[in-house]
Amino acid sequence: MESTMVRGKVGAQVDNEPEARAGGALPYELIELFFFAYRDFVSDPDRILAELGFGRAHHRVLHFVDRNPGLTIAELLDILKITKQSLNRVLKELVGTAFIEVRTGLADRRQRHLHATASGHALAARLAGVQGERIRQALHGVPAAAHPAIEAYLTAMIDPQERKQVLSRIRKGPVG
Amino acid sequence: MESTMVRGKVGAQVDNEPEARAGGALPYELIELFFFAYRDFVSDPDRILAELGFGRAHHRVLHFVDRNPGLTIAELLDILKITKQSLNRVLKELVGTAFIEVRTGLADRRQRHLHATASGHALAARLAGVQGERIRQALHGVPAAAHPAIEAYLTAMIDPQERKQVLSRIRKGPVG
DNA sequence: CATATATGTCAGTCTTATTGACATATCTCA
DNA sequence: TGAGATATGTCAATAAGACTGACATATATG
Numbered sequence: 001m002e003s004t005m006v007r008g009k010v011g012a013q014v015d016n017e018p019e020a021r022a023g024g025a026l027p028y029e030l031i032e033l034f035f036f037a038y039r040d041f042v043s044d045p046d047r048i049l050a051e052l053g054f055g056r057a058h059h060r061v062l063h064f065v066d067r068n069p070g071l072t073i074a075e076l077l078d079i080l081k082i083t084k085q086s087l088n089r090v091l092k093e094l095v096g097t098a099f100i101e102v103r104t105g106l107a108d109r110r111q112r113h114l115h116a117t118a119s120g121h122a123l124a125a126r127l128a129g130v131q132g133e134r135i136r137q138a139l140h141g142v143p144a145a146a147h148p149a150i151e152a153y154l155t156a157m158i159d160p161q162e163r164k165q166v167l168s169r170i171r172k173g174p175v176g
Numbered sequence: 177m178e179s180t181m182v183r184g185k186v187g188a189q190v191d192n193e194p195e196a197r198a199g200g201a202l203p204y205e206l207i208e209l210f211f212f213a214y215r216d217f218v219s220d221p222d223r224i225l226a227e228l229g230f231g232r233a234h235h236r237v238l239h240f241v242d243r244n245p246g247l248t249i250a251e252l253l254d255i256l257k258i259t260k261q262s263l264n265r266v267l268k269e270l271v272g273t274a275f276i277e278v279r280t281g282l283a284d285r286r287q288r289h290l291h292a293t294a295s296g297h298a299l300a301a302r303l304a305g306v307q308g309e310r311i312r313q314a315l316h317g318v319p320a321a322a323h324p325a326i327e328a329y330l331t332a333m334i335d336p337q338e339r340k341q342v343l344s345r346i347r348k349g350p351v352g
Numbered sequence: 353c354a355t356a357t358a359t360g361t362c363a364g365t366c367t368t369a370t371t372g373a374c375a376t377a378t379c380t381c382a
Numbered sequence: 383t384g385a386g387a388t389a390t391g392t393c394a395a396t397a398a399g400a401c402t403g404a405c406a407t408a409t410a411t412g
Contacts, residue, residue, distance in 0.1 A: 027312065029347065031308065032342075033331055040333060055397095055398060056399085074358065084361095085361080088360070089398095089399085090399085110357065110408065112358080128207060135206050136203065139329065142328050153322075153326050156315075157217055157314045233369085249390060249391095250388095259370065265367095266367095286390065
């Protein structure tokens with residue numbers, strides 16, 4: 001009943017993974033924990049967004065615009081990995097409700113630079129707040145010494161080819 | 177107010193979180209890492225599923241049925257937190273393609289007990305395999321001593337009210 | 353000027369989810 | 383036994399979020 005290890009290592013009675021053997025038991029616990037953890041992680045913002053008639057797509061757009069002021073359409077599409085048609089509706093709604101502001105590029109007037117407005121930033125911060133609160137309480141039950149390992153683990157879960165780009169974007173610091 | 181006959185409670189207490197802070201900067205890195213990590217985590221199965229004309233919904237159903245043989249419709253709905261109408265199409269397709277088998281309950285003939293077929297189990301194992309591989313390589317870059325902390329962290333990210341139920345479901349062997 | 357680039361938009365489709373309303377079989381209990 | 387309650391199935395309409403394809407416009411660049 002050691003609560004932490006991946007289960008089934010010596011599970012004699014159940015032969016539940018015949019063709020699964022690619023070199024050991026599958027980490028079912030971590031697979032399912034990740035699923036449930038992520039679901040609850042996004043549920044907090046979902047409730048707030050629903051009050052405003054927004055969905056997760058709005059959250060993602062607002063979040064990355066807030067974190068990367070001046071982001072262009074193309075950059076945002078690259079981050080979100082969606083098509084411009086998908087982005088369009090959501091972005092139009094966020095602009096229409098004045099949570100995001102569009103400024104024509106100065107150097108290149110074809111570009112659109114996106115910025116969160118004051119209310120956009122407030123909403124983004126509120127959404128990040130509830131998610132941050134969940135993270136904070138989760139970290140609370142874990143030795144501080146292990147916190148870097150958690151970050152390292154999540155980082156290593158990202159596709160290697162994208163990892164560098166994602167990290168540089170994440171760590172680029174807010175507002176500026 | 178919002179629940180149907182099928183859904184469980186969703187209303188967590190509102191954690192009023194006005195603007196930014198509460199006791200420090202928001203953990204933006206972990207917020208974004210979780211987002212990107214989860215996206216890539218599901219991308220591997222997505223590719224396999226696409227070949228078969230299936231989507232994520234099929235994956236989830238097949239996964240939990242495979243892991244919990246004999247699962248009833250009601251139990252599955254409780255795990256997935258979707259409506260029976262949503263489940264229906266997906267489940268019908270999985271049954272129609274013989275990845276899942278339905279058996280009428282013996283004790284209670286109203287119930288339907290779901291089982292993965294041989295091919296269903298093979299597919300489930302293949303999907304869990306690619307996800308497990310990603311997890312394994314991610315764990316590789318983290319000191320083994322910190323592995324329990326990662327599991328503890330993910331567990332703590334789950335809603336407290338659900339945590340116990342989720343854990344018992346995850347750790348219990350196949351129902352048989 | 354010709355072409356490439358950045359963005360916008362129209363139209364249609366798909367998957368996954370929703371709510372609402374019923375239908376049917378079966379179990380339970382008074 | 384008969385009246386509900388329960389477990390599941392199904393029809394219909396709708397929505398969010400994504401997609402492809404095609405085309406339009408403005409601007410930059412060589």
